[in-house]
Amino acid sequence: MVDAITASWHGNNYQSRVFWQNALNLLDDTACVVEVTFEANGPKAFDDVVVKYDPPVPRSGPDRIHADYHQVKYHVDRGGHFGYQDFIDPAFIGAASFSLLERLRDAQATAPAPSLFTFLTTYRVLPTDPLATLISGNDHTLLLERLFDGTTDRSKMGKIRKCWREHLGLADDEALRMVLRGFRVIDGHRSLDELRSEINLKAKVVGLLTCNAADSDFRYDELARQLKSRRLNAFTREALLTLARDEGLLAEVRPADPYLPIAIRSFLGPASDLTGALPGNTLLLTDAFRQRYLEDSQSWQSDIRPRVEAFLAVAAKQSRKLCLTLDAHASIAFLAGSVLNVKSGVDVHLIQKGRVGARMWRADDGSTGARFAERMSPQGTGRDIAVLMSAAQDVEPQVRQYISSHALDIGTLLSFSFESGPGQQSITGGEHATALAEQVANAIRRSKVEDPNAIVHVFASVPNAMLFFFGQQHQAVAPCIIYEFDFDRRGNKSYQPSFLMD
Known part of the structure; x- marks a missing residue:
């Protein structure tokens, strides 16, 4: 059984790899990413990794997205499942007082619109839960047109709306729709090893050094923590290139x-x-x-x-x-x-x-x-x-x-x-x-x-x-x-x- 210390290490490494997965896009001219922050100063609970775009990028809705705020939840096993009712339970995100939906509501009030608010987890949505039918296969946002289908509170979708609306103390469905806009759920996300492989591939593409698969450690994990401790947790393209030079991460120029x-x-x-x-x-x-x-x-x-x-x-x-x-x-x-x-x-x-x-x-x-x-x-x-x-x-x-x-x-x-x-x-x-x-x-x-x-x-x-x-x-x-x-x-x-x- 994985002990608590090892689980904590894995969780920290997982969050750092989600950061690098996004930060390396700063060096990709096609990604439109202009800033990536690791453990930002807000909005609370969606501040694990923050990605900003300029110009704004299209997603499945009509609006172009200026920023994507992530909450990252890693679990040592992949057998856990969740449903729509877990979003009103503070314990689901390891909190004592505020639920995921309450944090989402508060984040919507402080972050510039339009933005994405991403809940990323290694657990999966329970296949039999109605939430499973509400997640877009395109970009993982909620299918709001399906949730707000005009049915009463007694319907399948109506029960979800009623549960969430009453938990947040909202007057009507339109107020709930405003809270849920840009909310996406990425469940069953990649393992630590998968993220390591993807970061290596991306680093190779953008001209940074990769880590040998035979090595027990992964340099980018510890580097993310050291940067945070030095208060160097927000990066632009220029800042990341400077870091890469200082840390000897620039790969040898090849044909x-x-x-x-x-x-x-x-x-x-x-x-x-x-x-x-x-x-x-x-x-x-x-x-x-x-x-x-x-x-x-x-x-x-x-x-x-x-x-x-x-x-x-x-x-x-x-x-x-x-x-x-x-x-x-x-x-x-x-x-x-x-x-x-x-x-x-x-x-x-x-x-x-x-x-x-x-x-x-x-x-x-x-x-x-x-x-x-x-x-x-x-x-x-x-x-x-x-x-x-x-x-x-x-x-x-x-x-x-x-x-x-x-x-x-x-x-x-x-x-x-x-x-x-x-x-x-x-x-x-x-x-x-x-x-x-x-x-x-x-x-x-x-x-x-x-x-x-x-x-x-x-x-x-x-x-x-x-x-x-x-x-x-x-x-x-x-x-x-x-x-x-x-x-x-x-x-x-x-x-x-x-x-x-x-």
Whole structure:
């Protein structure tokens, strides 16, 4: 069991890493960050890390944001959950008198508007709590249009409004709406090791020294505490550069990276600014999605696909060496691979994010691992083929249910899984992912010998980088349909078809 002293150390390190995660953006010309403060002088409870922007930056609402005030809550275990009623309990944030909502109300009264007030925690929202349906998958703000839905206090949303309104002593819902504007909840935030990896990657991008993964300590942790003790806790770009020179943190100047950073983002997350891709080299598709769900007015085939293909075609003309970040749906990763296929002449490195942070995956990075166990089973009399890839999660139960309920014309199931079972780190890197993608493509090719026009239905729980490499093999797979799964369980809780690739 982790003792109290160790837990306190971890909590301090966690807060310092959230600070560095934001402070390094001061050296990123695309981030618009002009000041980052560690343990600021207010507003109380949202002063752990304060980030200021100039010019103001857009988020999901109509207003541009001038500042983001963070409360950071670290827990040594990741098993805890919370719901909307915890926001009125002072003990939830380790306080004796004032709740999180009361602190939010007071912060709104003192901070310049419009601002964000971020509650960042390693605990997760209880999936069965109504709060789970109110957090935006785009930027983690509360979905106020869903909370203030015009229903009475007896409704599901009305009970939340009534609970919060009465706790704050507010006269009506409009007063509550004003308190909640800009409030966002980032739950299940990254582990200490993940933050360490992301800070190392960001430091490398902006020209600072990184820390060796073999080292027990992490220099940036202690540095943050020493700076606070010296009352050097607020940094501008110039101040951070001066600090980096004084502390010997500036990396040796090396020849420019020949790989052009580009990014495709269909959703935004806390680490969506890690790669240094300029705005002109970033395709933002978030306008076509509500959280992670395609807007009703949008089509995967006629709206999303042309935008992705056109963006990648332009990028390939700019450089034959690309470093691609995919903060995007699995289908978009496959589509990107089909455009930048092995015959395109473009050398692609991929930024793969996971439990151990962001890493570079290449088709020749030397990574190795187990091959898939293949299993072919008859499904019916149809001519189509269902391909199931279960690397991170076992997809077979949901796929069989989907095929049955939608009466797909499937005759054969090709299942690919590991003998050891699924796991988030079962695929070790780019070369391992490439080998697995080729294995799956070759198996499909063999299955289609007698009927090359059979449609392949792809259901996959694998890293986006593997889907990219699999997309590079699309000529062996097509015609095919790629499916998206509702992992957030806020939509149909099943699969939906996206692109038809021919």
